[in-house]
Amino acid sequence: MVKKIALAVLLVVALTVGITLVKQMLTGEEARIRQRCQHLSTLLSMPPGEKLPAAALRAERLRGFLTETCSFSTSTYKLSRELSRDEVISRYLAVRRMLRSVDVLFKDIVVEPVTDLEATVRFMVRANATAEDGARESRTAPIMASLKKIDGKWRFAEFREETVLEK
Amino acid sequence: MTKRIRKFFLPDLNRGFFIRLACVAAAAYVIFGHVIRPMRIRGESMLPTYRNGQFSFCFTWKYTFRRPQPGDIVMVKYAGRKVLLLKRVVAVGGQTVEFRYGRLFVDGELRPEPYASKPCNWELPPREVKPGHVYVIGDNRSVPMDTHHFGQTPLSRIEGGPIW
Numbered sequence: 001m002v003k004k005i006a007l008a009v010l011l012v013v014a015l016t017v018g019i020t021l022v023k024q025m026l027t028g029e030e031a032r033i034r035q036r037c038q039h040l041s042t043l044l045s046m047p048p049g050e051k052l053p054a055a056a057l058r059a060e061r062l063r064g065f066l067t068e069t070c071s072f073s074t075s076t077y078k079l080s081r082e083l084s085r086d087e088v089i090s091r092y093l094a095v096r097r098m099l100r101s102v103d104v105l106f107k108d109i110v111v112e113p114v115t116d117l118e119a120t121v122r123f124m125v126r127a128n129a130t131a132e133d134g135a136r137e138s139r140t141a142p143i144m145a146s147l148k149k150i151d152g153k154w155r156f157a158e159f160r161e162e163t164v165l166e167k
Numbered sequence: 168m169t170k171r172i173r174k175f176f177l178p179d180l181n182r183g184f185f186i187r188l189a190c191v192a193a194a195a196y197v198i199f200g201h202v203i204r205p206m207r208i209r210g211e212s213m214l215p216t217y218r219n220g221q222f223s224f225c226f227t228w229k230y231t232f233r234r235p236q237p238g239d240i241v242m243v244k245y246a247g248r249k250v251l252l253l254k255r256v257v258a259v260g261g262q263t264v265e266f267r268y269g270r271l272f273v274d275g276e277l278r279p280e281p282y283a284s285k286p287c288n289w290e291l292p293p294r295e296v297k298p299g300h301v302y303v304i305g306d307n308r309s310v311p312m313d314t315h316h317f318g319q320t321p322l323s324r325i326e327g328g329p330i331w
Binding site for chain 1: 243245
């Protein structure tokens with residue numbers, strides 16, 4: 001009986017490893033983009049009590065995720081313009097100064113490769129922020145992002161808030 | 168009896184067993200991953216028809232051969248495939264939708280809505296639903312109109328409908 005259980009466990013492990021490997025081989029680039037999205041959400045999050053040097057370091061790392069210019073279009077914040085990488089970083093740092101903590105989560109990520117060097121990603125962003133005065137705000141939005149592969153790395157070139165329901 | 172129970176939980180690991188296992192796994196993947204997807208309802212926009220935390224299945228083939236009709240409850244894709252908005256269709260492409268004193272008017276005619284039993288004070292000027300779109304609203308109209316997620320959406324965003 002022990003032999004049977006051991007065999008069954010071995011089979012489940014082998015199947016899991018096999019499926020993961022095949023999935024990785026088939027969707028290598030997709031997985032890389034997905035990972036990039038997850039990494040970006042971690043960078044955008046800010047744990048409570050984070051010191052300024054740590055925030056500056058995060059901002060520097062954020063630079064590597066963006067193309068030279070990045071366009072933003074959101075109906076919620078009435079923003080529709082193209083920003084340079086430096087402008088994005090300075091706005092990001094300005095927003096951080098107003099907040100005590102932010103928790104950003106990208107959920108339900110769907111990757112749609114366009115070409116070998118371009119891709120589109122759809123995901124739901126959920127942000128929970130606490131302002132310096134303790135006020136809390138939570139926002140959820142469907143986002144469509146465009147990515148370009150530059151120097152072997154996927155970089156975000158556009159973020160657009162999708163209109164799901166039009167009143 | 169004990170032998171039968173033991174055989175059920177610890178079957179012989181022969182070829183037949185692996186074929187059965189593969190068939191069951193494949194069928195479960197197709198059925199629950201693509202045809203009837205399990206889902207948990209979050210939020211109160213469909214009260215009193217659906218409660219927060221309720222469990223249901225999204226039947227993705229529901230609108231394969233027909234279009235959603237007014238009165239149907241549909242699931243609208245939000246961003247990817249997992250997060251869906253649960254709403255009721257009140258009008259289809261070409262029709263006009265408006266709210267007067269909290270009551271729904273379609274093409275200028277008052278529509279009885281027995282499912283929307285909560286008090287409502289919405290005021291919405293008439294607007295035409297674009298072709299290839301449907302106008303969806305949650306049943307819970309007691310929330311302020313600005314905070315309620317509703318409006319027209321393309322048919323391509325309709326993922327399916329709940330089984331119950």
